[in-house]
Amino acid sequence: MATTKTAANTAAKKTATKAAPSKTTKAATTKAESTPEESEFQEFFVDELKDIYWAEKHLVKALPKMKKAATSPELAAAFEKHTQETQTHIEVLEQVFELLEEKAAAKKCDAMAGLLEEANGIIEDTDAGTMIRDAGLILAAQKVEHYEIATYGTLAVFARTMGRDDVADLLTQTLENEKATDVALTTVAEGFINEQAVAE
Ligand SMILES: [Fe+2]
């Protein structure tokens, strides 16, 4: 019985393997310019754009709350600056959707939702007017920036691979700003916040 089953499975596998190339050939002849693989990838790519679009739209609402919660004027200013930059990131994504002739739509980004929840938790767990609060806010913000850096870095590479240098250039522009924000936050933290937080 077991032997028969194995033989049947092997036969089925062989049929599947044989069927695959002929299917591809048929599809390739009917769709010469855009292969099914390409359009499926573009669909996946657009889906990921919708994810980061949701993330940016929620971040732009969370940053003013983080600014309000900050103790030092330096950190408040950094959050203020990045709120404006995040608004630009949203507009750049809208430009990307337009270039791809896709409707700009947001799709819930679980990662950003979690990161922003964590930022709220840090605000709840630390006292207002302390440097521990600021050190914690920087930690939360840098996690967000690193998430954005990973996303834009990969999406820019995807766009370039798809032959969409126009889209890749726009995504790289945002990527560079996220990187600069991360560096700016490190500078604020290492300037005086971390040291004072440890001494509190
Ligand atoms: Fe951003």
Ligand SMILES: [Fe+2]
């Ligand atoms: Fe950012």
